[in-house]
Amino acid sequence: xxxxxxxxxxxxxxxxxxxxxxxxxxxxxxxxxxxxxxxxxxxxxxxxxxxxxxxxxxxxxxxxxxxxxxxxxxxxxxxxxxxxxxxxxxxxxxxxxxxxxxxxxxxxxxxxxxxxxxxxxxxxxxxxxxxxxxxxxxxxxxxxxxxxxxxxxxxxxxxxxxxxxxxxxxxxxxxxxxxxxxxxxxxxxxxxxxxxxxxxxxxxxxxxxxxxxxxxxxxxxxxxxxxxxxx
Numbered sequence: 001x002x003x004x005x006x007x008x009x010x011x012x013x014x015x016x017x018x019x020x021x022x023x024x025x026x027x028x029x030x031x032x033x034x035x036x037x038x039x040x041x042x043x044x045x046x047x048x049x050x051x052x053x054x055x056x057x058x059x060x061x062x063x064x065x066x067x068x069x070x071x072x073x074x075x076x077x078x079x080x081x082x083x084x085x086x087x088x089x090x091x092x093x094x095x096x097x098x099x100x101x102x103x104x105x106x107x108x109x110x111x112x113x114x115x116x117x118x119x120x121x122x123x124x125x126x127x128x129x130x131x132x133x134x135x136x137x138x139x140x141x142x143x144x145x146x147x148x149x150x151x152x153x154x155x156x157x158x159x160x161x162x163x164x165x166x167x168x169x170x171x172x173x174x175x176x177x178x179x180x181x182x183x184x185x186x187x188x189x190x191x192x193x194x195x196x197x198x199x200x201x202x203x204x205x206x207x208x209x210x211x212x213x214x215x216x217x218x219x220x221x222x223x224x225x226x227x228x229x230x231x
Contacts, residue, residue, distance in 0.1 A: 009046065012047065013071065020067055022166060035062070043095065046074070072114060075172045075173070080102060080112055082179045082182045088104060089102050089103065089186050090106075100153065108189055108201075111150075113155070114159070115157070115158055121134075129226065132221075136195055136204065151199065153200050154202045156202070156203070156204045156205070157204075160209070162208065162209060163211065174207065177215050177217070180229055181205060184219070185222075194221055206226070217229070
């Protein structure tokens with residue numbers, strides 16, 4: 001992705017965020033994905049308007065699923081871009097390689113997973129932040145089955161608004177904040193005490209809206225508590 005492509009896509013994702021459903025409408029599954037393949041390659045669609053035209057004949061359940069799947073794919077592209085613009089980060093040129101998305105300092109390989117705090121854990125956010133091991137175990141053990149299932153090093157980017165859960169996409173599109181956070185992660189990567197789970201090296205970047213329009217973050221294994229953003 002070029003800087004101009006990122007600028008165009010990131011602005012568009014922010015613009016259309018209000019049109020994306022907060023839930024899948026249906027559990028992630030291979031069947032829905034395979035049905036869409038008869039109509040398009042979702043990885044090649046770069047605008048919401050194009051996708052909406054293609055899926056117009058599907059029922060609402062399918063539409064909700066495809067809208068959210070497309071949106072999260074494009075957000076993932078932007079997240080990866082904001083990592084690999086750092087000089088010590090390499091992007092995997094093969095987007096279908098499930099092993100890694102970014103390589104830091106030539107030896108730290110991670111698949112990036114943008115996600116949210118599990119619903120079952122939202123009753124005590126401080127516990128989630130202070131005990132990342134429990135959340136990591138959940139993400140690995142409760143991941144989708146089928147072609148998505150895999151075990152590899154992962155960097156989980158966890159979005160959560162204490163203001164309103166519907167503001168999830170505000171955080172997913174907080175590109176300026178994310179650029180600063182990811183730069184710090186890349187620069188301090190050798191200092192991070194990564195977690196190990198079932199042979200995988202992993203950690204979490206928490207991106208938390210603590211008050212309306214106030215974003216704080218924490219890199220698990222580096223930061224002892226939520227950090228304020230400095231520009």
